[in-house]
Amino acid sequence: MPKPHMQRILVIGTTGSGKTTLARQLGQVLGLPHAEQDAWQWGPGWQEAPLEQFRAEVDAFTAQSAWVMDGNYTKAQDISWPRADTAVWLDYPAPVVFWRLLRRTLGRMWTREELWNGNREQWSTLLASDGILRWFFRTHWQNRTRNRQKLARYPHLDVVRLRSPAQTRRWVQRLAHHTPLTSCR
Template sequence: MASVPGRIVVYGVTGSGKTTLAGKLAQRTGLPCHSVDDDLAWQPGWLPVPDDEQRRRITALVAGERWIIDGMFAKWRDIALPRAELIVALDYPRWVSLSRLVRRTVVRCVTRRRICNGNVETLRGMVSGDSIIVWHFRSFARKRRTIRGWAADPGVPVVRLTSPRATEHWLMSIDGP
């Protein structure tokens, strides 16, 4: 069994399962888990938290010695990355992340499940120009390049996982609290 350090970023393309993995990793390790979307990025009404406030919040969060965050935005990566002791990178093929994202989004639209500080996904939002599915296409290649760059020359240790099976195998190898 392997132990993990106390400050972990779970990073991946939109829809790869960052939040789910971060939660499972928190359960396994006892580390506190923080949702980037809930804690940093979104206010009710799908209003984005202003950038300066996001930077203030992430500065306070990563000042701690024990945490997991389920993503890392470019606008505050310069704050979080130097404090991270491990990056767990979900580098799945597009079909995996996109199929998960579409399925998750459709279910949330139908069930009206509240997410991101009480917000609700809608069918109209799902097909709009700024939908999360469009964002997946806009950001996929850039996020994969980032992951592969970190893996090739890590300033922080990187666990690059290329399939859900590899992710489950890695997670099961982690020591519990």
């Protein structure tokens, strides 16, 4: 059973940091439902969901008493962040995230893995102006600053800032073994 202070968990971090993987693990370890905001954001054919639809999905999911949700979308932050009690921030160095993102993206392209709603990574968009790799370079450093600012606006959140994949693995192992968790900003 999850600790009372870890019932509604946001997993944030830059593109490619491993938000969804960690959020799924937390859901399994704590027995909580998991949702990925990208699945609500991207409809078939990479069509962006209407704002009202996206916000309704976030509202319905976070109205539950316990959950784990990953994503950085600000367009429904006013709904989810006040409801959360914990923010887990994957704050890894750029080279670590870039190589993880590149490996993940190329692997998905090679295997034709479906992401959400029939969407798949495509070779033709790998280096496009709106492609995932360029998005990383446009947003990684900005997101670090923005996450600090966002977290300051929500002082009720218990913040777990993880700065390396190894630190994240150790934290999840402690959580799985019900060892007391430490929180840090």
